[in-house]
Amino acid sequence: MADGQTRETARKPEDDALLSLRDITIGYGTKVIQSDVSLDVRRGSIFAIMGGSGCGKSTILRSMVGLLRPMSGKYSVDGDDYWSGPDSHRTALNRRFGVLFQSGALWSSMTVGENISLPLEMFTRLNKDMIRHLVEMKLGLVGLSHAIDLYPSEISGGMCKRAGLARAMALDPDVLFFDEPSAGLDPVTSARLDDLILTLRDGLGATIIIVSHELPSLFAIADDGIFLDARTKKPIAHGSPRDLRDHCTDPQVHAFMNREARTEPAGADTARKGQNANGK
Amino acid sequence: MTDHEPNSSPADHSSADSPPEWTVKSEANDTTLVVRGRWTIDDGATLSIPAGALTPSHAAAATQTLHVDVSGLGQWDSSLVSFLWTVKQAAAKANMAFDLAQLPDGVQRLFALLPAEPEPPAKHQQRPFAPLQTTGIIALDTLQEVGALTELGAETARGSIKALSGHGGMRLRDLFVNIFDAGPSALLIVSVVNFLIGAILAFVGAVQLRKFSADMYVANLVGIACVRELSAVMTAIIMAGRTGGAYAARIATMLGNEEIDALRVFGIPVSSYILLPSILSLMLMMPLLYLYGCGMSIIGGYVVATGMLPDVTGAGYLNQTLGAIDLHQFEFGFAKSIVFAIMIGLTSCQIGLSAGRSAADVGTAATRAVVVGIVGVIALDAVFAVIANILDI
Ligand SMILES: Nc1ncnc2c1ncn2[C@@H]1O[C@H](COP(=O)(O)OP(=O)(O)OP(=O)(O)O)[C@@H](O)[C@H]1O
Ligand SMILES: [Mg+2]
Numbered sequence: 238m239a240d241g242q243t244r245e246t247a248r249k250p251e252d253d254a255l256l257s258l259r260d261i262t263i264g265y266g267t268k269v270i271q272s273d274v275s276l277d278v279r280r281g282s283i284f285a286i287m288g289g290s291g292c293g294k295s296t297i298l299r300s301m302v303g304l305l306r307p308m309s310g311k312y313s314v315d316g317d318d319y320w321s322g323p324d325s326h327r328t329a330l331n332r333r334f335g336v337l338f339q340s341g342a343l344w345s346s347m348t349v350g351e352n353i354s355l356p357l358e359m360f361t362r363l364n365k366d367m368i369r370h371l372v373e374m375k376l377g378l379v380g381l382s383h384a385i386d387l388y389p390s391e392i393s394g395g396m397c398k399r400a401g402l403a404r405a406m407a408l409d410p411d412v413l414f415f416d417e418p419s420a421g422l423d424p425v426t427s428a429r430l431d432d433l434i435l436t437l438r439d440g441l442g443a444t445i446i447i448v449s450h451e452l453p454s455l456f457a458i459a460d461d462g463i464f465l466d467a468r469t470k471k472p473i474a475h476g477s478p479r480d481l482r483d484h485c486t487d488p489q490v491h492a493f494m495n496r497e498a499r500t501e502p503a504g505a506d507t508a509r510k511g512q513n514a515n516g517k
Numbered sequence: 518m519t520d521h522e523p524n525s526s527p528a529d530h531s532s533a534d535s536p537p538e539w540t541v542k543s544e545a546n547d548t549t550l551v552v553r554g555r556w557t558i559d560d561g562a563t564l565s566i567p568a569g570a571l572t573p574s575h576a577a578a579a580t581q582t583l584h585v586d587v588s589g590l591g592q593w594d595s596s597l598v599s600f601l602w603t604v605k606q607a608a609a610k611a612n613m614a615f616d617l618a619q620l621p622d623g624v625q626r627l628f629a630l631l632p633a634e635p636e637p638p639a640k641h642q643q644r645p646f647a648p649l650q651t652t653g654i655i656a657l658d659t660l661q662e663v664g665a666l667t668e669l670g671a672e673t674a675r676g677s678i679k680a681l682s683g684h685g686g687m688r689l690r691d692l693f694v695n696i697f698d699a700g701p702s703a704l705l706i707v708s709v710v711n712f713l714i715g716a717i718l719a720f721v722g723a724v725q726l727r728k729f730s731a732d733m734y735v736a737n738l739v740g741i742a743c744v745r746e747l748s749a750v751m752t753a754i755i756m757a758g759r760t761g762g763a764y765a766a767r768i769a770t771m772l773g774n775e776e777i778d779a780l781r782v783f784g785i786p787v788s789s790y791i792l793l794p795s796i797l798s799l800m801l802m803m804p805l806l807y808l809y810g811c812g813m814s815i816i817g818g819y820v821v822a823t824g825m826l827p828d829v830t831g832a833g834y835l836n837q838t839l840g841a842i843d844l845h846q847f848e849f850g851f852a853k854s855i856v857f858a859i860m861i862g863l864t865s866c867q868i869g870l871s872a873g874r875s876a877a878d879v880g881t882a883a884t885r886a887v888v889v890g891i892v893g894v895i896a897l898d899a900v901f902a903v904i905a906n907i908l909d910i
Contacts, residue, residue, distance in 0.1 A: 304781060331784050334782065339775075340774060340775050342778060342779040343776070344780075345770075345771070345776065346691070355688075356783050356785070
């Protein structure tokens with residue numbers, strides 16, 4: 238298992254890695270957002286993608302589900318090269334994925350219930366009644382069974398997030414990608430969500446990749462992770478959030494994990510010193 | 518310190534209420550910046566220190582310190598912070614140390630949050646001005662767009678075959694909603710426009726044809742012009758503005774909300790799920806609207822002709838109309854409106870799908886869809902006219 242100190246050593250592919258990224262460089266147009274990203278997500282683990290706002294976490298996530306082709310590098314799913322072959326190859330691999338987008342991304346022309354039933358209608362042979370039961374159950378898991386017939390525009394932002402979560406789980410995928418699942422949720426709902434995520438992993442054997450800023454929940458559930466830096470456009474630490482909190486020496490990671498204010502700019506430092514020198 | 522709280526000191530009242538001003542005093546080894554007055558945005562405070570205002574008094578070997586005297590400072594707001602921030606940058610350039618200690622507490626704390634100087638702004642990816650290159654890029658983009666359009670068309674066609682065979686992605690409810698939008702809801706505007714077109718043609722025709730005592734031929738003019746050309750083109754232009762723009766805006770919004778991404782990740786084909794109902798509903802409704810439009814324009818011509826020309830009776834007009842137009846002309850117009858529908862549906866969906874992700878992009882996409890739709894309809898109609906001429910239809 239990787240810990241906070243191993244980031245300098247080259248990372249070798251691990252045998253039980255379900256998803257593995259090797260030297261991925263990713264960006265929009267010619268603008269590079271992150272480079273040299275290598276990571277392994279072990280089967281049945283909860284993997285955290287961390288980093289400051291705007292560093293490219295969602296971008297990495299989008300590339301892992303096939304929405305953005307990396308500029309270079311290799312991405313494999315279960316040993317299968319994801320980006321090789323025709324679109325149908327990716328569609329087949331995506332059948333194993335469930336994704337919660339940062340904005341929820343519910344289909345706005347459909348009710349919450351229909352949002353979850355659509356994939357079921359498309360990809361299973363269940364009849365209407367069975368689908369309705371399944372939808373109610375999935376919505377119940379995220380505490381939203383009362384909203385089944387409401388349209389996305391009629392529910393709150395946090396509810397959209399939870400409905401998006403239920404949709405991500407619709408087809409019982411074995412890999413789940415969550416982009417900031419607890420953003421906009423109250424602490425109690427957020428804690429319930431942690432339980433749900435752990436249950437998905439322990440009960441259903443799902444592998445979960447999560448982008449989150451919610452430190453308590455990261456410490457509680459994630460067992461591996463990567464920390465991306467916006468300035469150098471590279472990962473600067475690998476390891477579980479707990480390890481990074483306790484052992485990582487990088488000042489930026491340390492500040493993030495311990496929720497300290499941004500390391501102060503040089504100017505502010507001299508200001509403080511000036512103040513002290515003046516004996517105030 | 519008296520000025521930690523604005524307007525706190527009655528002794529300074531006169532200067533604290535005066536307009537904002539600043540001066541730089543240089544002494545042997547120290548420079549002092551004096552800031553006085555009500556320093557707020559409303560009072561027209563200076564927001565940055567002019568270049569060159571701060572110069573070390575002599576070519577001093579030792580670093581000088583810049584003090585700030587705020588004893589005459591009244592109420593202040595972010596304009597003071599902005600001013601002092603530029604002072605700090607200027608001081609750093611002039612190699613002076615900047616002493617913050619005298620400043621109000623609030624200013625010091627805001628300063629702690631500010632970086633030493635503004636960070637260089639992130640650059641847009643902008644193409645440099647190069648006419649030749651730009652022309653090339655536009656040409657390539659257009660080609661690419663045409664390619665994408667063809668691909669989209671092929672995909673949608675494949676989707677429709679799948680849908681017909683029963684396991685496609687289209688939901689019938691989406692189709693019905695779209696059909697209602699494109700059909701019945703458009704009846705009123707189609708009626709008004711076509712009625713008026715028929716009436717206008719009849720007016721113009723009546724004035725001219727009366728000179729030749731050929732009053733009755735107004736019916737031929739209105740009938741043939743509308744059935745062959747105008748009803749199909751006008752209806753298509755209305756639909757391009759009404760429905761094409763709406764499709765582009767709707768799809769662009771879905772793109773911005775990541776709804777399209779969600780479809781793609783699930784492997785739900787966008788072509789059969791979103792495009793097919795849109796295009797199919799236009800294809801089904803446009804020919805019907807065309808037929809309806811023909812009727813309305815003939816009625817428009819009828820009303821004007823019977824009202825204006827004493828020799829034209831109602832029955833005679835209708836009889837003349839029926840004699841003038843035959844089924845071929847309807848078939849021609851009918852076929853044209855189906856082609857217009859496909860063109861409008863495909864281009865507006867493609868424009869929506871290739872839009873950016875912001876609200877402004879949605880507006881741009883809608884406008885583009887309308888413009889491309891209208892120009893496309895007229896251009897296609899010209900092509901049809903040429904083909905008809907060659908084939909002698
Ligand atoms: N469509 C786009 N085109 C160009 N640049 C983009 C696009 N989307 C995002 N970016 C840029 O990519 C960078 C990373 O964006 P991303 O959404 O991945 O950040 P993030 O780490 O998820 O941030 P947050 O925590 O705020 O969600 C940002 O600096 C942004 O400017
Ligand atoms: Mg994000």
